[in-house]
Amino acid sequence: MPAIRLTLPAPAKLNLMLHILGRRADGYHQLQTLFQFLDYGDELSFALREDGGIHLHSEIAGVPHDSNLIVRAARQLQQQSGCQLGADIWLNKRLPMGGGIGGGSSDAATTLLGLNHLWDLGWDGNRLAAVGLGLGADVPVFVHGHAAFAEGVGECLTPVELTEPWFLVAVPQVSVSTAEIFSDPELTRDTPAITLSAVLERGGRNDCQSVVEKRYPEVRNALILLNKFVSVRLTGTGGCVFGSFPNKAEADKVAAQLPASLPGFVAKGSNISMLHRKLQSLS
Numbered sequence: 001m002p003a004i005r006l007t008l009p010a011p012a013k014l015n016l017m018l019h020i021l022g023r024r025a026d027g028y029h030q031l032q033t034l035f036q037f038l039d040y041g042d043e044l045s046f047a048l049r050e051d052g053g054i055h056l057h058s059e060i061a062g063v064p065h066d067s068n069l070i071v072r073a074a075r076q077l078q079q080q081s082g083c084q085l086g087a088d089i090w091l092n093k094r095l096p097m098g099g100g101i102g103g104g105s106s107d108a109a110t111t112l113l114g115l116n117h118l119w120d121l122g123w124d125g126n127r128l129a130a131v132g133l134g135l136g137a138d139v140p141v142f143v144h145g146h147a148a149f150a151e152g153v154g155e156c157l158t159p160v161e162l163t164e165p166w167f168l169v170a171v172p173q174v175s176v177s178t179a180e181i182f183s184d185p186e187l188t189r190d191t192p193a194i195t196l197s198a199v200l201e202r203g204g205r206n207d208c209q210s211v212v213e214k215r216y217p218e219v220r221n222a223l224i225l226l227n228k229f230v231s232v233r234l235t236g237t238g239g240c241v242f243g244s245f246p247n248k249a250e251a252d253k254v255a256a257q258l259p260a261s262l263p264g265f266v267a268k269g270s271n272i273s274m275l276h277r278k279l280q281s282l283s
């Protein structure tokens with residue numbers, strides 16, 4: 001009998017605002033950012049292996065098997081839990097890489113939650129998020145699966161209830177390295193801390209935007225183009241930019257105006273990630 005496959009989504013995220021407050025001695029930046037998920041993402045399938053092997057059967061160009069965050073997450077969980085089981089894993093990659101929509105981090109979080117289920121570990125969210133933080137600052141929010149105001153380096157999460165608009169996400173054809181943006185001397189690093197209620201009332205901005213615009217003319221052009229239709233902003237360290245709409249029809253109308261050189265997608269914002277909705281339906 002073929003092994004049963006567990007198929008789970010790995011949603012994208014948006015940073016609705018991102019302020020940089022300072023830099024720690026280890027080079028990591030102190031942030032304040034508001035995360036919301038999109039009902040759009042990658043898809044992963046998992047099948048149990050009795051021999052302890054971790055095998056990802058889908059290649060991503062430029063990412064060696066053992067460096068893929070999916071494989072790294074699986075091996076970390078295996079090591080830290082002492083589990084003798086392994087997994088075959090398949091990835092259907094839809095999210096652009098280096099877009100600031102968290103594809104790699106989300107794949108890692110889906111792997112942690114998927115294998116926790118498949119291996120019957122019974123670990124809670126906090127324990128899985130701690131493993132995730134070792135893989136990347138963005139992994140914990142995907143593990144917890146609730147829209148959140150993040151502080152610290154992104155790991156101090158306060159769950160929030162936000163309106164769930166439709167978003168148009170435009171994808172300039174560039175891959176932005178997060179480390180490159182965070183090491184730019186011109187990056188704003190002294191934004192004063194604000195309270196969550198001030199963020200919810202007045203919003204905020206993305207402190208990475210001007211540096212990314214300067215380094216990537218494709219991102220600047222996308223912002224200029226879309227700003228004619230809707231107020232747009234960079235997510236994370238980019239290069240994706242997004243605008244929000246009260247309904248899908250209005251988002252689709254603007255999406256139809258995008259030139260062939262600037263692909264994009266329309267997706268609904270969600271406060272509970274589609275990964276967690278799927279896991280709830282399994283239990």
Ligand SMILES: C[C@@](CO)(OP(=O)(O)O)[C@H](O)COP(=O)(O)OP(=O)(O)OC[C@H]1O[C@@H](n2ccc(N)nc2=O)[C@H](O)[C@@H]1O
Nearest residue numbers: 027028029100101102136137138153178179182236237238
């Ligand atoms: C900026 C954000 C906002 O959500 O997202 P992206 O644009 O990458 O999606 C994140 O904080 C990114 O999180 P993530 O992509 O997991 O970052 P990591 O792998 O931990 O770090 C990549 C590099 O970014 C820098 N970095 C990251 C996070 C942080 N708070 N300060 C930093 O200085 C470090 O130089 C690090 O080497």
Ligand SMILES: Nc1ncnc2c1ncn2[C@@H]1O[C@H](COP(=O)(O)OP(=O)(O)O)[C@@H](O)[C@H]1O
Nearest residue numbers: 068069070097098099100101102103104105107
């Ligand atoms: N499963 C994965 N999916 C995407 N990127 C991955 C993955 N594993 C490792 N990476 C590496 O992480 C980098 C950042 O990926 P990604 O999370 O998509 O970008 P961002 O942090 O800008 O949202 C990629 O350029 C790639 O080198």
